[in-house]
Amino acid sequence: MHIETSKIHLVKAILNSNDEEFISRLIDFVNKENADFWHELTPEEKAEIKEGINQLEQGNRKPFQEVFDRISE
Numbered sequence: 001m002h003i004e005t006s007k008i009h010l011v012k013a014i015l016n017s018n019d020e021e022f023i024s025r026l027i028d029f030v031n032k033e034n035a036d037f038w039h040e041l042t043p044e045e046k047a048e049i050k051e052g053i054n055q056l057e058q059g060n061r062k063p064f065q066e067v068f069d070r071i072s073e
Contacts, residue, residue, distance in 0.1 A: 014026065
């Protein structure tokens, strides 16, 4: 089914529904899909990500296999 057709079917299903729980769950789903994960991270996680970005920008990189081996222990 073409994406535009799917959207129309979805909108029709929503408009024809009087089920408040169904509509509420759809709203929750859409809000979660559009949420920025950054806001859900702890300050420590954000600091680690920023540190990693800074290290990459400075050319400080490690091969994937080396990192994978370290975290797989």
